[in-house]
Amino acid sequence: MHTNPGANRPPVDKFQARRIELAEAALETLGELGYARTSLREIAQKSEFTHGVLHYYFADKHDLINCSIRHYKSKCITRYDGLLATARTQEELLQGFLDKLAETLRAEPRMHCLWYDLRAQALFENAFRADVAEIDRRLEAMTWRVFSRYAELGGQQPTLGSAALYALLDGLFQQCLFRHVSNDPQAIPDLLRELRRLLPMLG
Incomplete structure (x- = not known):
């Protein structure tokens, strides 16, 4: 039987x-x-x-790690939705965005390190590629919502496309993360200053 x-x-x-x-x-x-x-x-x-x-x-x-990172990133991807709905000026949106960015770096550095670890592993492990690609697409869309709303509040259009904006923010974030976990006290303040300088140029 x-x-x-x-x-x-x-x-x-x-x-x-x-x-x-x-x-x-x-x-x-x-x-x-x-x-x-x-x-x-x-x-x-x-x-x-x-x-x-x-x-x-x-x-x-692989199955456990994919499930874990998908679940964690699904929460990250909606982190700025409330801010996007309530911000009425560019400064309000910018300050709120920077505050949340600093908060997640300070509160969840290990989770961000895990994400970058898995994204690097996806270059070698086929089992991670579909999930990493999907998470990357959703993070890019999240970044675009923030930057395009910032530009809209200033009566403008973003000066870069979605992929370029995401690559720029992601690269700066990863550099900051590395410095932060290496106990550099200026890592997060430097990132916030750089983004405050850059955002007006991007929208």
């Missing part, structure tokens, strides 16, 4: 909710150790979940 290996699984929505719960629990370990040094066993040892539970909900380490 043949049995269905998925017969004992919870309904899809509960199964996915449990995956997200486990992925959130894994984020701290992933952020601490990075991709190369993290295994399902390592995550189990640093959390309340057993190795068997992780294997039940995730096919492998």
Whole structure:
């Protein structure tokens, strides 16, 4: 008699909710150790979940990491939506954007390091490429919403396209992150000053 290996699984929505719960629990370990040094066993040892539970909900380490970073970045991508809806002047939008940028750098540096780690790994690991590409597209769209709204509030159009704007902000952010995790106290203030100088030129 043949049995269905998925017969004992919870309904899809509960199964996915449990995956997200486990992925959130894994984020701290992933952020601490990075991709190369993290295994399902390592995550189990640093959390309340057993190795068997992780294997039940995730096919492998790639599956868990993809789920974790997708969940984290889905929250990052909507971080500025409230500001975009309420800002009425360029200065109000700019200051709010800079405040939130500084806040996430100070509060979540490990998560940002993990993102850049996985994006670099996607150059070599095909398992990450589709998710990394999709997250990058969504981050680019988020950047475009901020910059285009800034330009609109000044009665102008952005002077760069979406991809170039994202590449510029992302590059500056990554440089700042590296300096910040290297204990450079001027990393975040320097980034904020540079963006305050650059944004008026871009829109």
